[in-house]
Amino acid sequence: MDFNQAVSKAQALRSNLGKVVKGHEAALDMTIITVLARGHMLLESVPGEGKTLLATALATSMEDITVGRVSGQPTLKPSDMLGAEIMGKDGKFELIKGPIFHNIVLFDELNRTDPRAQSALLEAMQEMQVTIGDTSHLLPEPFHVIATQNPLSQEGTWELDAAAKQRFLVKIHWHSPPRHIEYQIATEAKAHLKENLAMLKPVLTREELVEIQEIAQSHVELTEDIVHLMNAITVATRPTDVSYPAEALDEDDEFGREVISSSGGVSSRATSFWPPLLKAHAMFHGRDRVLPYDVFSTAYSMLNHRIETNFPVNIEHLIHLILSERGYAY
Secondary structure, three states: OOHHHHHHHHHHHHHHHHOOOOOOHHHHHHHHHHHHOOOOEEEEOOOOOOHHHHHHHHHHOEEOOOEEEEEOOOOOOHHHHHEEEEEOOOOOEEEEEOOOOOOEEEEEOHHHOOHHHHHHHHHHHHHOEEEEOOEEEEOOOOOEEEEEEOOOOOOOOOOOOHHHHHOOOEEEEOOOOOHHHHHHHHHOOHHHHHHHHHHOOOOEEHHHHHHHHHHHHHOOEOOHHHHHHHHHHHHOOOOOOOOOOHHHHHOOOOOHHHHOOEEEEOOHHHHHHHHHHHHHHHHHOOOOEOOHHHHHHHHHHHHOOOOEEOOOOOHHHHHHHHHHOOOOOO
């Protein structure tokens, strides 16, 4: 497969999702780009906005790709997600695989699970393997987690810590669709939606997806000036750095007092996660070279969950100021 064929396949995958998931165009783009970058996604949304449909449509659009689902709840145990070894009639232990052993795993309301269950998932995301008993088991390739959290529900939840958030390449705010799309959804019967999903045809194979992911990382050029731009943006999120937009924040009575409380900004580790996303974004748009546009377009999804704060602040405004000072006009 050459570069142009890889681009066409990626665009075909995006078009396929758009046939059943309506009104989330930018989020669908970022979903495909994150998959091309071999990343995991954290979706922030209230229930009932089509996130399960997204994961199912993504898996259906590719041959030999399976999807698993985990419902977050305080009583969830790591074994409910990972599986367990059970002794068979012959006296030998047999592995009963949990939903984590799928190519695409939808984890609903991750923040409703206790830290032990979260830790088991995050280990799988980082290591691409899980430990059950005394044995390590490799997870299938490709492996992508789409985790969700409800921003309106705080009771009975555990906030993800900084290390946990780092495991997710992007955080996407999955908003309600535009009014005309919502009307269209309301007038379509649920059975019709299932019919559309059933009619969805695969547009690439599992092997082709792995190859496209490799092409995105090996055939797209990332120059030194782009690395400098990435670094300048991440450093500017730290209140201790001279490039932090403190003066601009102080001029804004609505946001300044709160945003200035940002305690740590983005860690240096985040800069190392950004290049795969930039290359995937460039390839998705048909280019074999990363441009500043790719940096600006991915910055919010890449950074918004990595800025550590003392209490809830308007992180979007902070990122907006940092990008604006570097020539990006919203």
